[in-house]
Amino acid sequence: MSEMMIDQLFSTMAAPVECSEATVLLWQHYGLRGVASPLNSERDANFHIRGYDGREYVLKLTHPAEDRAVTDFQSRALLHALARDPTLPVPQLLPRSDGQPYAVVNMADGSQRVLRLLSYLGGQPLHQLVRSAAQRRHLGETLGRLDNALRDYVHPAAHHPLLWDIQHAERLQPLLAETPDGPQKAVLADWLVHFIQQVQPVLGGLRRQVIHNDLNPHNVLVDPQDQITTAGLIDFGDMVEAPLINELAVACSYQLSSSANPLDTAGELIAGYHAVCPLLAEEVAILYELILTRLCMTVTITGWRAARYPENSSYILRNNGLSWDGLQRLSALGRARATDYLFQLCQMKGQA
Structure with missing residues (x-):
C-alpha cells in the first residue's frame, strides 16, 4: 500500500x-x-x-x-x-x-x-429534517460566504495529504484493490480511470483556495424554528487547499433527488452559492464529473473503513447507501444533459 x-x-x-x-x-x-x-x-x-x-x-x-x-x-x-x-x-x-x-x-x-x-452551535442537524428549496438555497449562500471568508487564507499545511481530497482521487486505487470483486467494484474502478484520464488534468487550471470540503448533512445545523436558516457549519477536519469548485461537488453529492434530474435539488444549493460566490464557466463545466467522483470516493472509503472497524460501521456507513444510489442515478443522467442544466442554472451560455 x-x-x-x-x-x-x-x-x-x-x-x-x-x-x-x-x-x-x-x-x-x-x-x-x-x-x-x-x-x-x-x-x-x-x-x-x-x-x-x-x-x-x-x-x-x-x-x-x-x-x-x-x-x-x-x-x-x-x-x-x-x-x-x-x-x-x-x-x-x-x-x-x-x-x-x-x-x-x-x-x-x-x-x-x-x-x-x-x-457549541445550537440547531437541528440537517439529516434529521425535511428538506426544502429555501433551506438548500440558504445553505448554498452560507457556504459561499464561508469560501469568500477563506479566499485569502494561507497556511503551510494547507496542502496536507487527505484521503477525502477529490483532486487526488487516484489514491483510492489501493482501497479498491482490497474491495471484493463484483458489479459495484467494476463501476468504481471504471470511473476512477475516467477521473485520472479526463478530469484530473483539468483541475490544475482552476481557481484554488482553502475549502471546508465536507458539507454533508451531519455537518450542517439548521434553525429548528424556521427549518430554513443555516445555524451552523461544523467539523472542519477535512479542510484542504483545492480547486474551489470541489467545495460544491462535495456539498451537492449529498443533495441529489430521486427525480429524472437528480441535480434539480442540488441546483437550489448551487444557485444560492453562485449568487454569493460567482462560479466561472470552466468550473461549472467540470462540476458534474466532480460530484460523481465524490460519490465514488464515499462508497469506496466508507466500505473499506467499515470492513476494518465493524464496531463503528453504522457511523462510517451512514452515507454509503445514498451515495451509491446517487451515483447510479447521476450516471444515468449523463454528462451532456447534466452540464446543460448546470449552465442554464448559472445563466451561462455554451459549454466551456
Missing part, C-alpha cells in the same frame, strides 16, 4: 478517552467545570460539554497521529473566517486560560493529543 493508504489517521483506532478525563482537562486548561458526553467522530475524540456556567461547548482531542501543523491549519482557519465575516455560523475557537488557541496534552494512555475548546 502507498504511504497515503497507511496513514495512521485511517488505519488505526485511537484509544478511547473517558468523559472524566475530558472534564479534568477542561478544568486544567480553561478553568471551566461541566458535564461531558461523547460525540461521534471519524477520527478525533469529541465531547459535548454542559458547563456549570450555563453555556455549552465542544471539547476536541485530536487523533494522536494527526500532524500538529494540520491541527494548527484547521484552528487558524476558524479564527480567520470569523475575522473576515464575524456573523458566519461557524464555531468560535475559545482560548485557553493562558490565551493560547490550543494545547498539547499528555493523555492517560501515554499518547499526546491537541486539546481545543469550541463554542
Whole structure:
C-alpha cells in the first residue's frame, strides 16, 4: 500500500478517552467545570460539554497521529473566517486560560493529543429534517460566504495529504484493490480511470483556495424554528487547499433527488452559492464529473473503513447507501444533459 493508504489517521483506532478525563482537562486548561458526553467522530475524540456556567461547548482531542501543523491549519482557519465575516455560523475557537488557541496534552494512555475548546452551535442537524428549496438555497449562500471568508487564507499545511481530497482521487486505487470483486467494484474502478484520464488534468487550471470540503448533512445545523436558516457549519477536519469548485461537488453529492434530474435539488444549493460566490464557466463545466467522483470516493472509503472497524460501521456507513444510489442515478443522467442544466442554472451560455 502507498504511504497515503497507511496513514495512521485511517488505519488505526485511537484509544478511547473517558468523559472524566475530558472534564479534568477542561478544568486544567480553561478553568471551566461541566458535564461531558461523547460525540461521534471519524477520527478525533469529541465531547459535548454542559458547563456549570450555563453555556455549552465542544471539547476536541485530536487523533494522536494527526500532524500538529494540520491541527494548527484547521484552528487558524476558524479564527480567520470569523475575522473576515464575524456573523458566519461557524464555531468560535475559545482560548485557553493562558490565551493560547490550543494545547498539547499528555493523555492517560501515554499518547499526546491537541486539546481545543469550541463554542457549541445550537440547531437541528440537517439529516434529521425535511428538506426544502429555501433551506438548500440558504445553505448554498452560507457556504459561499464561508469560501469568500477563506479566499485569502494561507497556511503551510494547507496542502496536507487527505484521503477525502477529490483532486487526488487516484489514491483510492489501493482501497479498491482490497474491495471484493463484483458489479459495484467494476463501476468504481471504471470511473476512477475516467477521473485520472479526463478530469484530473483539468483541475490544475482552476481557481484554488482553502475549502471546508465536507458539507454533508451531519455537518450542517439548521434553525429548528424556521427549518430554513443555516445555524451552523461544523467539523472542519477535512479542510484542504483545492480547486474551489470541489467545495460544491462535495456539498451537492449529498443533495441529489430521486427525480429524472437528480441535480434539480442540488441546483437550489448551487444557485444560492453562485449568487454569493460567482462560479466561472470552466468550473461549472467540470462540476458534474466532480460530484460523481465524490460519490465514488464515499462508497469506496466508507466500505473499506467499515470492513476494518465493524464496531463503528453504522457511523462510517451512514452515507454509503445514498451515495451509491446517487451515483447510479447521476450516471444515468449523463454528462451532456447534466452540464446543460448546470449552465442554464448559472445563466451561462455554451459549454466551456
